Amino acid sequence: MAEMAVQSDIVDDAGPYDRAKALSAFKLGDVTFYWITRISAISVLLILGGIILSLIVGAFPAMKEFGFAFLWTQRWAPSADPPVLGALGPMYGTLVTSFIAMLIAIPVGLGIAIFLTELCPQWLRRPIGMAIELLAGIPSIIYGMWGFFVLGPFLANTFQPFMIKIFDGVPVLGAIFAGPPSYLSLFNAALILAIMVLPFITSISVDVFKTVPPVLKEAAYGVGCTTWEVVRSVVIPYTRVGVIGGVMLALGRALGETMAVTFIIGNSFRISSSIFAPGTTISAAIASEFAESDGLHQSGLILLGLLLFVLTFFVLAAARLMLMRLEKKAGN
Template identity: 50%
Template sequence: MNASTLPVSDTRRDAADQRADRAFRWLVSAAGVLVLVSLVAAALSMLWGGREAFGKFGLSFFWRDAWNPVLQDFGALVPIYGTLVTALIAMVIAVPISFGIAMFLTEIAPKWLRTPIGAAIELLAGIPSIIYGMWGLFVLVPYLAEHVYPWVNDHLGEMPGIGAVFSGPPLGLGMGTAGLVLAIMVIPFISSVMREVFLTVPGQLKESAYALGATKTEVVWDVVLPYTRSAVIGGIFLGLGRALGETMAVTFVLGNAHRLTVSLLEPGNSIAATIANEFAEADSPMYLSSLIALGFVLFMVTFVVLTIARLMLRQLKKREGN
């Protein structure tokens, strides 16, 4: 039966369905395009706002360590270094702990304990970052300054080769403290992703491994992780993106000292903290342009990190034959 032989009501209904389908397709397409437009617009607006800084300093803005508002001399090296170091510390601490939490909840914890621990993780993820910053400043910083950093400086600071990394005045404020606070912040995100991913592993695979005599450790390393490797890496990079862009918590405990140092015990600075602290004080076009240029640098750093993550996931999928 063709369209000419259909009843009028059916023909009208088919036409209405086609119009609704086209409208829905255009609507969801517009939503997808909006994401790309917003991304490009944000990048271009920051690039345009930082044009004076890039015009004066050129590409050397990325590796200059100067930051002198009086002399109108600016560079992004110290904030970039602080951002990367604190994020790296956070991931070194957070990834193994998150993995342990996810494994405990999916493989070891009794059922009655999984719900309260899962709820606690979700609660930690929902706490505002400024609360973490205040807790870090008023609780963590005094404790580290009195009980931890003196020992670190006296014992690890004397080690050959890496002693400079762990030596310095026990102020409590510094890149090490900022990295620790960031780790506490990103653990709920990474562990939640890992837990959900580990729950997708088919029970038959694990039961088969147990039937062959595999231990729980062997099941985790030889079955669970290979099956979920791509998604786990994606979750880790999601937490890394959060750590790179965090502002308030880092601002409270980083020390906000614009100087380049390898010591984790000494104050430093980050891109987000510099912008948050100094944006209201920018009293000249060059000063304001340099801060906006820092925002563009942070955008590019995050973009590069996430691009690397996508490339890694693509390579893993190719190896797995997908």
């Protein structure tokens, strides 16, 4: 009994000191964790601000020389005297290729995601999923080489002549699908972009489709809905915020893709109504000319990069605003 009393006195004496030490250690760890995460978050803003500032400083000579006319000037002649630089051609190519790519990738990607989550046999899901992951992991330069040596000749020899013949003489469409066929064109680049962004749309759509509560789909099937009706009336409305987020992520990738597009777009600053004509994008123009540029030419290329940054920012901001409105509408 005396020994137990002595041990109890020791525990009582040590208890307050140990608790204070433990609380102090917890507080120190919490404060350290808080400042590490805060500095990490602030560093993102600092890096973003530094990128914007460096682009503005580098582009200032071109901004001072050409002003707002840089936006609607088509000619690109850095070796002329005086130099003439205009961003209209690269901006047109960037928007057209991204639009065509998303026009192809969105329905195909959503179709694959719906098949994998609603219709695909269990034994086939894993091989298709692995194939999609492999598409996402292929370097962009490989896509460019494949587009240049395989896809470009195939489109120029088979698909493009067929489309030119079909729409020849048709108002508007005849101009869009006008010839001659070309290995290097806006359409070829857009098709490569569609293949490249397809895994982003598919993977995110599959993940969000799996979040739909099974009871909702079972209830729809219970009242006699077909698979298409379940997807259209239950799955898509329930997951539309996530699907739009995946689409916008893919669009951001399409707007900024460089090497694959540089291989097969033709690098022409001339604007044509035909999607089978060569063109260029902002990122392709920078990649193909930056190494040999200097002075005002280099400043103009940096200004192109600043325009791409602003364009991407507005696209993603619009996407975020759309998602907020959809979330608010769903909450109401």
